[in-house]
Amino acid sequence: MKLLRLSKQLEPTLIAIRRSLHEIPEPSFEEYETQRKICFFLKAVRIPHRRIPGTTGVVGIIEGSAKRTIALRADMDALSLDEQTNLPFKSRNKGYMHACGHDAHMAIVLGAGRLLKELGKELPGRVKLIFQPAEESPPGGALELIRRGVLKKPKVDAIIGTHVSPALAAGRVAFNHGAISAAADDFEITITGRGGHGSSPHKGIDAIVVAAYFITQLQTIVSRRVSALENVVVSIGKIRGGYRDNIIADTVELEGTVRTRSDAMRKAVPAMMKQVLDATCSSFGASARFEYIEGYPAVICNEQLTTLAEEACRDLLGERNVLRTSEFEMGAEDFAHYARKVPGTIIFVGVASRRKRKVFELHHPRFDIDEAALRVGAAALAYTAYKWLEQCAEGSR
Ligand SMILES: [Zn+2]
Ligand SMILES: [Zn+2]
The missing domain is CATH 3.40.630.10 (Zn peptidases)
Known part of the structure; x- marks a missing residue:
C-alpha cells in the first residue's frame, strides 16, 4: 500500500x-x-x-x-x-x-x-x-x-x-x-462496366446498378451466411461513381471496413465478399477489382x-x-x-x-x-x- x-x-x-x-x-x-x-x-x-x-x-x-x-x-x-x-x-x-x-x-x-x-x-x-x-x-x-x-x-x-x-x-x-x-480490415473495390448515353442503358453496362446490387447482396454475408453467434461487421463507408444525370457510369469505387472477432471469420469473410462481388458482376457482364487490406488483428x-x-x-x-x-x-x-x-x-x-x-x-x-x-x-x-x-x-x- x-x-x-x-x-x-x-x-x-x-x-x-x-x-x-x-x-x-x-x-x-x-x-x-x-x-x-x-x-x-x-x-x-x-x-x-x-x-x-x-x-x-x-x-x-x-x-x-x-x-x-x-x-x-x-x-x-x-x-x-x-x-x-x-x-x-x-x-x-x-x-x-x-x-x-x-x-x-x-x-x-x-x-x-x-x-x-x-x-x-x-x-x-x-x-x-x-x-x-x-x-x-x-x-x-x-x-x-x-x-x-x-x-x-x-x-x-x-x-x-x-x-x-x-x-x-x-x-x-x-x-x-x-x-x-475486433480485427479491423479495410477493402477497396472498383466495379467496371461500360459507359454510354443515359437514354440507352442496354448499350452500356451500368456500374451504378451493379454496385447497388452488390451493396445489398453484401449485407447478406452477415445476415445469412455467418452464424448469429459470431461477431462480424461489414460496412461500406464510401462510394464514388458517375459523371452527370444522363451518362451511364462506367466505374464505381467502393471503400469499407470489415470487423471480425475470430481468425477463422477473418479468413472466411473476404472470400465470401469476393464470391458475391464476382457473381454480381458477372450477372451483368461487368468486372471488378477487389483489394483487401489487413489492419490490426483482434x-x-x-x-x-x-x-x-x-x-x-x-x-x-x-x-x-x-x-x-x-x-x-x-x-x-x-x-x-x-x-x-x-x-x-x-x-x-x-x-x-x-x-x-x-x-x-x-x-x-x-x-x-x-x-x-x-x-x-x-x-x-x-x-x-x-x-x-x-x-x-x-x-x-
Ligand atoms: Zn483511438
Ligand atoms: Zn486509443
Missing part, C-alpha cells in the same frame, strides 16, 4: 505531465516533440532509456533484483481533430487533439515507472517502459517496434497495456477476458495475466473499484500485435468525472478525463507489474 501513498504524492506531477503532452498532440509516426518530452521526463527520474532508431518510440528500463521482464506500453499519437474544449492546456497544434487519451496513457506509464523505480532492489525483476508511436494509423507503430526488436534485449516475458475508458468512473479499473477487440488477453492483474487491482483499489466487463468492442487496438507474441493484457482505466454529468466519448472533440485517474492508473499498472514479477521470482526459487 506504499504504492498508493507514493502515487498520491506523485499526482501533481502526473497531472502536469499529462497537460504538457495534451498541449502538443502530434500525428502518427510524427511524435517528435512528444518523444523529446518523454525522454526529458525519464531523464528527470533517472530511468535509463533510448530512442528507437527510425521511429519516434522510446524504451525505458528499470532494473530490479531478477531477470524476468514485464513491459508497460503507452501509445503516443493524437488524432486529426480540432479540439473543442475550453481547457487551459488545450491543443496548441491546430487540427490535432489527444482525443483518445494517449496523453493520459503516457503519463500513467511514466508514473508507474517512477513508482517502480522507487522500489529499488525490492523490485523482483525488470520493467521495460515502451512508448509507442502511431496506434491510430494502421499498419501502426506496434508492428514497427516489434520489427525493430522492442520485445528483445532484454526479452519481454509479459506485457500490459492501458486504455482510458469514459464508460467507467475515475478511481475504477476494468478487465475483459479473451478476445476484447486483441486477445492472456487468461493468467489478466486474472493476476485483476487480483492485484482488487488488492490495491478494493473489490468495488475493479470491474469485469464482458463488453466486446468492434474497435481495434494495435496492442494486439504484442499480445500475439507474448502474454498480454489491457487495464481499462476509468476516466469519467464523478462531478460532471456529461461524458464525451473517445475521439470526440470535447473528450476530457478526470485527472484523478492518472494516479490510480499508475498505481494499478505498477502494482500489477510488481505482483507478476514477484510471482515469477517465487516460481523460480
Whole structure:
C-alpha cells in the first residue's frame, strides 16, 4: 500500500505531465516533440532509456533484483481533430487533439515507472517502459517496434497495456477476458462496366446498378451466411461513381471496413465478399477489382495475466473499484500485435468525472478525463507489474 501513498504524492506531477503532452498532440509516426518530452521526463527520474532508431518510440528500463521482464506500453499519437474544449492546456497544434487519451496513457506509464523505480532492489525483476508511436494509423507503430526488436534485449516475458475508458468512473479499473477487440480490415473495390448515353442503358453496362446490387447482396454475408453467434461487421463507408444525370457510369469505387472477432471469420469473410462481388458482376457482364487490406488483428488477453492483474487491482483499489466487463468492442487496438507474441493484457482505466454529468466519448472533440485517474492508473499498472514479477521470482526459487 506504499504504492498508493507514493502515487498520491506523485499526482501533481502526473497531472502536469499529462497537460504538457495534451498541449502538443502530434500525428502518427510524427511524435517528435512528444518523444523529446518523454525522454526529458525519464531523464528527470533517472530511468535509463533510448530512442528507437527510425521511429519516434522510446524504451525505458528499470532494473530490479531478477531477470524476468514485464513491459508497460503507452501509445503516443493524437488524432486529426480540432479540439473543442475550453481547457487551459488545450491543443496548441491546430487540427490535432489527444482525443483518445494517449496523453493520459503516457503519463500513467511514466508514473508507474517512477513508482517502480522507487522500489529499488525490492523490485523482483525488470520493467521495460515502451512508448509507442502511431496506434491510430494502421499498419501502426506496434508492428514497427516489434520489427525493430522492442520485445528483445532484454526479452519481454509479459506485457500490459492501458486504455482510458469514459464508460467507467475515475478511481475504477476494468478487465475483459479473451478476445476484447475486433480485427479491423479495410477493402477497396472498383466495379467496371461500360459507359454510354443515359437514354440507352442496354448499350452500356451500368456500374451504378451493379454496385447497388452488390451493396445489398453484401449485407447478406452477415445476415445469412455467418452464424448469429459470431461477431462480424461489414460496412461500406464510401462510394464514388458517375459523371452527370444522363451518362451511364462506367466505374464505381467502393471503400469499407470489415470487423471480425475470430481468425477463422477473418479468413472466411473476404472470400465470401469476393464470391458475391464476382457473381454480381458477372450477372451483368461487368468486372471488378477487389483489394483487401489487413489492419490490426483482434486483441486477445492472456487468461493468467489478466486474472493476476485483476487480483492485484482488487488488492490495491478494493473489490468495488475493479470491474469485469464482458463488453466486446468492434474497435481495434494495435496492442494486439504484442499480445500475439507474448502474454498480454489491457487495464481499462476509468476516466469519467464523478462531478460532471456529461461524458464525451473517445475521439470526440470535447473528450476530457478526470485527472484523478492518472494516479490510480499508475498505481494499478505498477502494482500489477510488481505482483507478476514477484510471482515469477517465487516460481523460480
Ligand atoms: Zn483511438
Ligand atoms: Zn486509443
